[in-house]
Amino acid sequence: MTSTRNSRAPLANRQSQLILTTLESVPGKEIVQHYGLVQGSTIRAKHVGRDIAASFKNLVGGELKGYTELLQEARQEATDRMILQAQQTGGANAIVNIRFATCSVAQGAAELFAYGTAVKVQ
């Protein structure tokens, strides 16, 4: 399977100069201040066209490209909201220990959730 149309640029470079990492600190830098937990979430529903296409795909199995793209967009939005929250703290220039979660909350709707700790690094 070929990879879908996700951009090759790392998430961090698309948004300001905020460093995003799943580590507890930033390699080569030192944490000087904590700004606490920041989070972003979004709930997305798939539209009917994609649902119909997906139900055909259910006969032969394999990847549901439409859903993969939809959820990637949604995850990007959740990340953007988290970044916005970090920027609102005033001094944060990195988010460490980022975690993602997905869960389906209702029929045909999924919640995408991203959270991390905003910090200032030097």
Added chain:
Amino acid sequence: MENLIVFAILMALGYGVGSYREKKHYEDIRRREKQTLHVPMMNFGAKQPLPQAQDSALFVGSVVITSDYFKNFSASLRNLVGGRVTVYETLIDRGRREATLRMKEQAIAWGATEILNVRLENSSISGQNRGKGQVAIEIIAYGTAVR
């Protein structure tokens, strides 16, 4: 009678196309895993010293994968007697390896030498079709690449 014919056609389609695609996908995965073997992945982050690095970035790979008609049927049969549901095992295995590879390939394109604190997660998003035995699962892999 007509129902039986439709069922037989769907089973044949699901089995034929499904297993052909699974075989192709596994070949593809094995080839790409060999290609990306030079970049190690780890899932530690807290208790180990970090490697010396200039730069780090977050990478996410994700895939939504669904079962075929044949897998659904054989899984529902398996439900009667219990035990390992191998048809779903291979499905999730493929999805997880695909998601990991997508993350890794993006990181390699960026110039990564190592990927740290990798986390894997999956969640069912089958929604309306859940009652019909169809599974749609999103698998995401994310980690921090350093260079």
